[in-house]
Amino acid sequence: MTDPEFRSAFHGHKDVLYRFAYRMTGSAAAAEDVVQDCFLALWRNPAAYDPGRGTLRAFLLGVTRNLLLKRWRRERPHDDPGDDTRLCPPADLEVRERAEAVAHAVQSLPPLQREAVILAEFEDMPLEEIARATGAELAAVKSRLHRGRQNLRRCLAPLLESKGETYGTR
C-alpha cells in the first residue's frame, strides 16, 4: 500500500470507524486509541485486506470491532460478549436528556447486539456488509439486530410513548 493510498483510506474511513468505536465504548479517548491501532495495523500489514472478500470499510470495521472486543474482554474478563439474555434497564427520563438516554440505552446492549444496531441504525450499512465486518452469518446479524431493537424498545419505552405511540400493544 502506497502512502497516498493509505492517506486516502484514512481520510475516507476514519470518521465511520471513530463514530463506531465511540458509540461502542462511550469514550472519545478509547475510540481514538482503537482507531489509531486499526490504521497502524493496516499500515503494517496491508496484505491482510483482500478486496475480493468485501469493502475496505467492512474490513476496517472488522479490525476495529476485534480491537474493541479484545478491550472489552480485558476490562470484563468474566462477561460473555455473546450473552444475549441481558436486558437493559428502562431509561430514567427525569435525569437524562433524550440523546443521553439513547446513548445509555445503546451502550447497555450486549456487545454483539450493540455493534449490529450501531452499524445498521447509525451508519446505514447493509446487512451483508455488517455480516462481513463482524465475521458473522447473515442470519446471525439479523437475529442480533432484531434482539437489539427489541431491547432498545423496552429500554426506551418512555421516550417512544412520549412521541404519541403506545409501546407493547402490538
Next chain:
Amino acid sequence: MEPDDDLQLHELLREWEAPNALPSLDGRVLGRRVSWWRFLLTGQIRVPVPVGLAAMAALIAMGVLLARDRGRVAVPAPAPESARAIFNLKDFQPVENARVRVIRSACANR
C-alpha cells in the same frame, strides 16, 4: 414488528449524534507511520525497566573487565619449538662466582 415501530425507533436513535474523529487523530496515525530506514535514524523503542537495567549492568561489567585486562602486564608466550632450536653460542657467558663443591669419592676415604 410493524415498520412504523422500526421507523420511530430509528428516528429516536438518531437523536444521539456521535462526533467525527478529532484532528488529533490525523497526527497520531499519519505521523506515526515511518519507513524502516527513517525508523533506523529517528525511531524509538520502548524497553521494559528490568531489561534496561540488565543491559546496563552487563555493559558496566563488560567495561570493568576490559579495563582490568588492559592494566595487566603482558606475559610473553613461551617460544615455539622451532625458535628454541635456533640458538647462538654467544649467549653462553662465563659464570662470575662459581662455588664448586667437591665430593670425595668412596675410594679416596679408604
